[in-house]
Amino acid sequence: MPTPWTTIAQSSRFSLPFTERLDGDTVCRLYTPYDKRHVLGTLSLSPHFVCFGSRTERLVTLIILIEDIHSIEAYRNPDEGIKNGLKLGLKNKTFVIFSSLNDRDTVLDRIKNFRFKDKGAVSQRKQSVENIDQIMRSPLCQQFPFNDHSNDRNRRHWERLFSDYGRDISMYRTVDLHRLLLEGVPLEHRGFLWSVCSGAAAEMQLNPGEYEALLRRSKGQERCLMTMEEIERDLHRSLPEHPAFQGGPGIDALRRILTAYSIRNPNIGYCQAMNIVGSVFMLFASEEQAFWLLVAVCERLLPDYYNTKVVGALIDQGVFSDLVLRALPNLHSKLTELGLDDMVALSWFLTIFLNAIKFDAAVRILDLFFYDGSKLMFQLALEMLKENSQLILNAKDEGEALVALSNYTERITDARVENSSEIFIGHVISNSYKHFGELFTTETIEKLRLKHRLKVVQNLEDNQMRSIIKSVGKACPLSQEELEALYAVVKEEHLLSWRSRLTTAQHHRITSVLEERPRFDPCVQSQYRLDFELFAHIFPSMLPWPVQETFVIRAFRLMDINETGILTFRDLSHLLGILLKGDATEKVTCFYKCHIPPAFNMSDLDDLINSTLGSNEPELGIDAATMTTSTTSSPSAGTSAVSSRRQTSATASEVIADVDETGIDAASEVDELISEVDVDSPMLSSHASFRDLELVSGDSDSGRNKVSPPIGSPLLEVLSLPDRAPSEISDSFSLIEDASDAIKSLSQKMQATTLQEVQRRSTTNDEKPVDPITQIQFIELWKTFYELIAVRSDDMQLHHSLAVAGTLLLQLGETQKQFQQQMDDAMKDIDEAGEAPAIPKSASKMGDLKSCIQDGDWRLNIEHIIATILAESALSEFFETKYSLLEIIDNYRQKPTRKL
Structure with missing residues (x-):
């Protein structure tokens, strides 16, 4: 069974899409028609590909798309010594013959199954094809021609190779192909060879119409502004010296392929250096081919290179450092001393040498890069270090070493000039194969990457x-x-x-x-x-x-x-x-x-409402509605509370009892409000239930333990008082007449910390004042506080303080509502009588003339709540407690x- 890195190396060897996984392999022989031999190697299968690799490296490699298979049959020819064979007929009217398959029937069945499954997918993919007019159908080099160093002899060699080995995805890739790549590729063949060798051509055939679909999506959806800004910023930095990218079709096409890729792979989006490699691709390939070449580089050939953290490039720097240690140990020691061992080749690898050396020479590197993969980058970088080893060893610091390498790369060119200081790229590439081609393999690189x-x-x-x-x-x-x-x-x-x-x-x-x-x-x-x-x-x-x-x-x-x-x-x-x-x-x-x-x-209360409506348990004491609605007592036990919640607006739009601009202490305002309230008024009489609260929870054992009722329980239980626990505000709060005294005591406590000071402490300079809290929201807040103190079930003082503070705030809310009602009645009299009646001074301080009774609710400011809590020592101590995370x-x- 192959190891993980073996599988990765095999997939990389065949340049399969990153989604493709080899399903299995078996030893066999491939009949090669160009020399009429049977080559020993391994047949590998995946859902969309049949692949063959010779046991001798670079002798022959064959990659066949299953959708290109026209026929498949068992094959046997005793005259040619072929047994246990398979014969595949391709759509290009050629045949491929495999022999010596020990498990031929299994291989035959698998290929048939993959072919059957692929037929439906092929027809579905082809139906989605839709052309977009503005896409470039030809390379930019046809519109903007430039010098081609290939000669007629070189072109004849390429035409002969295509005639003998094929000219599509299923061409036989042999040592002759590699030899011609070293000699140079004619301008007109470069885009095709890059697409075939990189696997881009196969992936494009597997995904017809996807590029056009991505372009349509880019127009029909809101794209990431940051990504688009980065793309626009780098468009004119790609190949600024080339006329194709000084405006016009080159810039537009580059924008399209970069945008399409950002949509295809949003995890990457766009990364610097993608614009450089993408622009080079479009010089030699059509726009769609260039897009798939970009996919091949970003997702297979240089995995994880193009993201915000360039993880792949950093990993390969570690790999390169290990290779330098293995091949050039003295140079590795010097680079480590200079601090360059893990960064010397970073800029070379990120742009595949396109930014490091002259354009025509860098393109020659790409010819071999798409054939050999990232292995070529490592051996070429090793060769460049080797040729500059003496300068690096003599360098006094890292700056001197980097200058020596920069001077060297500036002299690399694709022109053969005798007796010149310039360096021919062909010699550099050939020497890299000679010195380091056999030092490591693709499998070695994958192992080191994992490390x-x-x-x-x-x-x-x-x-x-x-x-x-x-x-x-x-x-x-x-x-x-x-x-x-x-x-x-x-x-x-x-x-x-x-x-x-x-x-x-x-x-x-x-x-x-x-x-x-x-x-x-x-x-x-x-x-x-x-x-x-x-x-x-x-x-x-x-x-x-x-x-x-x-x-x-x-x-x-x-x-x-x-x-x-x-x-x-x-x-x-x-x-x-x-x-x-x-x-x-x-x-x-x-x-x-x-x-x-x-x-x-308000949707948060849906469960509470449902549980209240569906509960058949009797409620203790008075109905919760009498503590959450207006001054009129409700005879209903649960329906009124639910109805009130439904009618209450979730937005605190009315500001009640705001702090006066003149700086009048809000605590004294509370005194004025209370001084005008008759203890026997309907407002306070509606809270006759406080005696019942005391009776329910004062002497009952069960009442003592009801300190943290669950959400959805009646409000009575939430605000019930424990058994006569001492309070700093009052020793007893069980009688109606004590309500006024307790609120007055609260106002005295608030004198030390005014509401204006609380407001300054509760908001920062860059925050707007906090909106008031409504009656329903206040009840939910107090339920949350009861959940918090559930862990202190034995602290009766804390529970008593929370209950008293909550009841006082409910009283304050009702008091403010009463005076708001008086103010609204006064304004109504103004409208009817046409003259201003006497309005209580305290009511005039309320600020907003719109009645909060319109939504059946009252409101409190945050300053009231904070001041009330700070006035209770037990509550203040509880909230002042610091915790260790x-x-x-x-x-x-x-x-x-x-x-x-």
Whole structure:
């Protein structure tokens, strides 16, 4: 059984498309009609190809497209000594004969099966062909001719070769072909030979019409702006000295092939140096051929070269360093001393020497490159070092060594000039085969690439981690060690992302939640970004408190400010930095923002509504609707609450109780509001349920334990008070008349930290003021707070403080709503009487004249919520607590249920 690198080397030897995999091989003989011999070698099969390679390297290679096979039959000819043979009839009216097949019947059946499967695909591919008029059908060298160093003798040799060995994809590729490539290729044959030797011609035949389809897609969709800008910037830098690329058809055609490839392979998109090789291809090949030559180079011949990190080129620098050590050990020591051992040939390889030497000489290198693959680059680079070894050994520093190599490459030319300082490229190539052609094989190169890939990728990972962590900035409160540990978690989970992290039901829910998100543009995607599935797996595990899935969705929406459906590592680290290391104001502000638009969406309440409607459990105490609707008490137990939620707008568009521009302390404004409220008014009487709350939860054992009800439970349970736990605001809050005193006490607490100061602390200089929170959003926020303190089930003081603070804020919201109603009534009187009645001073401070009652809701500002929480020492201490991300990650890694 062949080893992995053997399979890779065989695929590379036959120049098959990267999607093609050899299905098997067997020893046999090939009849060669040009010399009437039977050559020993190996027959290999793939879904679209029949390939033969002689045991003696370069003796003969044959590649046949299965769709070109017209007939296939078992063959036997005792007179010629042929037994156990196969005879393939091709569409070009030639026959190919294989003999000495021990498992002939198996090979015959496989070829027939592949041929049968390919027939339907061929007809389907051909139906999709549609021509586009502006595509160039001929090479640019026909419109812009230039000097051709081939002579008549050389042309006659090529015509004889085509006559004897064939002139299409299935031509016999022999040592004679290699010899003529060394001598030089006539201008008119270069594009055809490049396409055949590289496999581009076969891939183009397998994909008729694909290039035109890619061009149509480029016009019908919004392309990545960054990629298009890079392409446009480099178009005129390709071959600026050549008239074909100084405007006109050359530039237009180059733009089309680069754009088409960026759409075909969005993981690469466009990379510098692709414009240079692409422009050279178009000089000698048609536009479509040039596109497929570019595909062959980027995806097979130089894998991973053309991306933002040029991983393939860096790997090959390590391979080249090993080859230099093997072939030129003294020179390797000197290059290592100069620091050039792993970079000396980088620029040569990236452009296949096109930027290193004169154009006519570099094209001669391409003739052999498409035949021998990347092996030619290594042996040619070794030869160039060898011819300059003395200068390099005598160099005092790396600059002197690089200047010596630069002077050498500038003298390489394709013209034979006697007694000249110029260097003939033909001699350099011939010497490279003479000195290093047998030193290593394609299989050797693939083995060394596997060896160096891990090292290069790890170095890139380390550099990328340092770069990404540096981009997080000093504003993130997480330490360097914590950021590195978090990066490692994201990396591990990203690599394991092929496993399903969510159940099918969860996936459907997430899809519905994020269905409005546009699809992320792969052209700008960088490694280890977080889609929602990855975020939903990592984020809750990095928190010290339990959170519901709904909160995770809202946190994702909050950070996804561009609505791409993707978060960066920076987004995650800043979010965790606030929640783990921030002060109480920063944490509460973050939670607050997660419960207002755009993070909050009314669709999040669908499950809550459904569970409320479908629940048959009796509710304790008073109906939750009396605490979430207007001053009129509702007799319904659950329907009114649901109806109110449905009628409530999800957008906080009305600003209630805004801080006055004159700088009046908002705490004193609360005093004024309360001074005008009658304790026995309908507004407060609607909250007679506070006595019932105390009765339900005060002395009952079950009441003591109801500290963290699940989402969807009645609001009564969420805001029920524990058993007479002492509070800094009041010792008892079970009576109706205590409500006014408690709110007044709250206003006194807020004197020390005014609402204006809280507002300055809760927003940065570059952020706009935070919108008010609506009644429904506030209830959801308080449910989230109850989920957080569930881990402190034994801390009755904390639970009591949260319940008291929530109840006070509900009272404040109802108070503001009452005065907003008074203001609206006053404005109505203005319209009816035509004169301004007396309006309470406090009501005039409310700011907005549009009633929040229109949507059956009231609103609170973030300053009210932060000030209330800071006034409760237990809550303030809870939110001021700092957590170690390293400890959380250690616990996360030790979980037995963690996905491996």
